[in-house]
């Protein structure tokens with residue numbers, strides 16, 4: 001049985017879990033290896049924007065009327081041209097940021113006492129959320145049964161104090177809060193993508209219905225098998241994969257779907273037509289939209305490795321399946 005407080009927090013944070021467009025466009029792709037032979041650092045990093053790709057301006061139908069309720073209703077949106085990282089921010093890139101700035105991530109600090117007044121002290125200690133595969137049949141099929149708030153979990157120790165990122169420079173950084181992602185982007189002179197920018201880029205220029213483009217493994221790093229009990233890892237990876245191991249979309253972007261969820265700028269609302277409200281719901285933590293699904297999404301659960309899929313992420317809490325990438329907007 002899960003602790004009710006942990007369960008409450010996990011439910012608020014990870015009501016999660018739960019994907020895509022393709023089109024033919026000619027793109028000039030960055031050169032050099034990715035995946036297992038990639039160092040995790042683009043050439044000339046951080047001065048150069050190598051491995052960023054140009055996304056053209058355009059209008060498209062954001063969302064889906066055929067999938068989960070939070071993806072509705074489909075809305076026509078327009079996006080100005082921008083550049084976006086062709087892969088998720090890696091452990092090596094984030095380490096360079098920390099080395100240059102001395103930045104300390106949210107998970108490495110205790111939660112301030114004035115935040116979440118009802119939260120017990122044991123959940124204020126430095127730590128983060130870690131996926132734990134159940135050892136037996138679950139009494140309740142709810143997220144709090146496989147998510148654990150783990151003291152000591154942070155980007156250097158993504159699964160807790162006994163873990164590390166040695167040899168994982170080329171994997172996406174995880175256990176970063178929204179604030180951490182924003183701080184990194186600001187250091188680069190970049191920003192986080194808006195939800196519309198992210199979804200437009202993920203669709204690869206296409207405007208096809210989201211459900212028609214749900215990738216089947218091994219086109220993305222997802223969970224294969226009966227979640228959360230076993231993962232056959234037929235795509236080659238249980239857990240995060242080095243960036244760029246799967247085919248890019250038509251814009252040349254890797255891992256927009258699967259691998260790790262990605263933070264966006266947008267405050268989460270349960271529908272696309274919900275009234276704009278920049279403030280968090282009273283009594284609840286601030287939530288931002290995360291996109292793309294992760295290595296924990298499967299056809300038996302989540303089913304959200306599609307461009308239109310979206311979930312809330314609590315801004316000051318990371319997990320070992322949420323990362324990010326950055327954008328650079330064209331100056332007017």
Ligand SMILES: [Ca+2]
Nearest residue numbers: 221222235237
């Ligand atoms: Ca996998």
